[in-house]
Amino acid sequence: MTTTKRVPVTEGLFEETAGGARLLGSRCATCNSTYFPKSPVCHNPKCNGSAVEDASFGPLGKLWSYSVQHYAPPPPAKFDEPYEPYTLGLVDLPEGLRVLGRMSTDNPNSLEVGMNVELVIERIHGDDDGNDVVSWMFRPA
Amino acid sequence: MRDVAVIGVGMHPWGKFPDSSITQMCRQAVEAALEDAGAEWPDVQAVSAGSSRFSGGKGWGLNGNDVVEDMGPTGVPVYNLSAGCAAGGNAFDIGHMLVSSGMYNMVLVVGGEKMPKGMIQLSGVDEETDPEYLRQIAVGMPGPAFWALLCRRRMAEHGTTEEQLADIAVKAHQISVHNQNARFRKEFTQEDVLNSALVSDPLHLYEICPVSDGAAAAILCSAEEARKRTTDPIWVAASAVATAQFDDGIPRGLASPAPADGHAYHSEALLAVESCYEKAGVSPKDVDLVELQDNTVYYELAFPEEWGLCEPGEAESLLERGETLPTGKLPINPSGGFLCFGEATTAMGMFQVCELTWQLRGQAGARQVPDAKIGLGQTLGLGSNASAVILKR
Numbered sequence: 001m002t003t004t005k006r007v008p009v010t011e012g013l014f015e016e017t018a019g020g021a022r023l024l025g026s027r028c029a030t031c032n033s034t035y036f037p038k039s040p041v042c043h044n045p046k047c048n049g050s051a052v053e054d055a056s057f058g059p060l061g062k063l064w065s066y067s068v069q070h071y072a073p074p075p076p077a078k079f080d081e082p083y084e085p086y087t088l089g090l091v092d093l094p095e096g097l098r099v100l101g102r103m104s105t106d107n108p109n110s111l112e113v114g115m116n117v118e119l120v121i122e123r124i125h126g127d128d129d130g131n132d133v134v135s136w137m138f139r140p141a
Numbered sequence: 142m143r144d145v146a147v148i149g150v151g152m153h154p155w156g157k158f159p160d161s162s163i164t165q166m167c168r169q170a171v172e173a174a175l176e177d178a179g180a181e182w183p184d185v186q187a188v189s190a191g192s193s194r195f196s197g198g199k200g201w202g203l204n205g206n207d208v209v210e211d212m213g214p215t216g217v218p219v220y221n222l223s224a225g226c227a228a229g230g231n232a233f234d235i236g237h238m239l240v241s242s243g244m245y246n247m248v249l250v251v252g253g254e255k256m257p258k259g260m261i262q263l264s265g266v267d268e269e270t271d272p273e274y275l276r277q278i279a280v281g282m283p284g285p286a287f288w289a290l291l292c293r294r295r296m297a298e299h300g301t302t303e304e305q306l307a308d309i310a311v312k313a314h315q316i317s318v319h320n321q322n323a324r325f326r327k328e329f330t331q332e333d334v335l336n337s338a339l340v341s342d343p344l345h346l347y348e349i350c351p352v353s354d355g356a357a358a359a360i361l362c363s364a365e366e367a368r369k370r371t372t373d374p375i376w377v378a379a380s381a382v383a384t385a386q387f388d389d390g391i392p393r394g395l396a397s398p399a400p401a402d403g404h405a406y407h408s409e410a411l412l413a414v415e416s417c418y419e420k421a422g423v424s425p426k427d428v429d430l431v432e433l434q435d436n437t438v439y440y441e442l443a444f445p446e447e448w449g450l451c452e453p454g455e456a457e458s459l460l461e462r463g464e465t466l467p468t469g470k471l472p473i474n475p476s477g478g479f480l481c482f483g484e485a486t487t488a489m490g491m492f493q494v495c496e497l498t499w500q501l502r503g504q505a506g507a508r509q510v511p512d513a514k515i516g517l518g519q520t521l522g523l524g525s526n527a528s529a530v531i532l533k534r
Contacts, residue, residue, distance in 0.1 A: 113297035
């Protein structure tokens with residue numbers, strides 16, 4: 001029996017912990033501005049600080065908005081053939097970040113602006129070796 | 142700074158022109174602008190051009206140089222300006238400065254574009270350090286989905302209905318049948334719009350602009366030069382460009398700061414427009430017509446509110462009362478807008494200068510805004526670029 005491997009879509013963006021999924025980013029040591037993905041510097045023009053620290057965010061947030069993507073996106077986006085519409089979300093995290101991600105839901109009609117969502121790591125498509133390529137997503141909490 | 146006049150404008154029709162090169166299309170726009178100005182090509186002392194990554198420009202965005210070589214090399218200085226879809230507006234801003242500063246008395250500003258087929262692949266950079274590349278591989282979010290997210294939020298906040306969104310497209314096409322340069326000159330019903338394919342829910346195909354080929358040009362000159370050539374110049378009351386601010390809540394990569402009040406607005410567009418109000422000494426209530434960048438119907442609701450042209454949440458009722466038609470209280474996109482022309486990225490700012498000029502001269506025919514005196518134009522481009530211009534007669 002073969003086991004399907006879970007391969008992150010790219011390294012260093014997220015992790016799965018006992019307390020749930022986390023996004024990996026940065027926080028400014030001076031003004032607390034948060035960044036995803038990691039940023040080597042703080043971009044807040046009102047901040048004089050230069051030191052940023054590694055920080056992780058999640059898993060809870062509020063759905064700012066969402067949209068069902070009804071047609072296949074152009075490259076370099078990838079998807080399993082035949083294309084099945086998926087839902088995109090924009091989520092406000094309490095750490096002060098507004099983050100894009102796919103929604104994990106079978107029923108986009110049940111989504112509502114302002115609802116509580118949680119971060120999960122799930123399959124977005126397969127690769128040539130039969131592995132699951134995974135990315136961060138949000139699902140109703 | 143000196144006063145600057147627009148004394149000539151010209152446009153190549155917008156659409157798909159597989160048999161025309163970008164240079165041919167620009168030439169048609171430039172020749173029309175020169176003729177309109179009563180000027181000859183050798184009179185042009187400098188050229189400011191929108192710089193394309195899609196067509197011409199020798200692969201380096203040197204689109205102004207293509208125009209000069211084609212029109213006849215006279216040795217004029219050329220400025221190629223790159224600002225995504227704001228490049229035409231950016232080029233106009235530099236052209237304006239070249240004249241207002243006293244450097245030159247007559248300047249050509251031109252923008253032309255031939256777009257590749259299909260959806261724009263947002264990033265041309267396949268590197269994991271590029272935020273757009275990351276967004277596409279990790280999330281998969283093309284441009285229309287970005288507009289859809291903003292639109293869905295508005296629906297939740299203001300109760301905007303799908304019918305109201307569709308009516309914006311209906312209004313645009315109702316006007317564009319009167320514009321000979323428009324790509325789509327066919328009226329649609331609300332039902333037609335709602336029955337068109339869902340692209341990114343809640344936005345349908347007819348509620349977003351397609352990509353087009355197009356070109357537009359203008360001749361700018363000093364007041365002294367303008368008085369020699371015309372009794373009826375259009376004046377540049379203000380021109381401005383801007384980029385975005387840190388915390389406007391618009392995610393341009395994978396994430397942005399989340400403002401505590403939940404807001405999101407295009408700060409680059411607001412800054413450019415507010416800068417124009419201030420420079421021109423014009424208040425929003427003085428504006429007789431607006432040409433705004435309607436990549437999607439959403440912007441026709443959001444932008445007028447963000448720029449103080451109407452109250453927050455008022456845009457839908459203005460639309461329903463017909464106030465955004467050319468004959469209404471707040472005419473928006475009396476050209477038909479990019480919903481009807483399509484997006485020829487780097488030509489868009491110059492498209493607006495042409496339409497504003499025709500409107501202010503009273504030459505807009507069946508789509509004329511009655512007694513238009515002050516017109517506002519605005520573009521928005523990749524890299525959080527924006528431009529704005531106020532023209533007056």
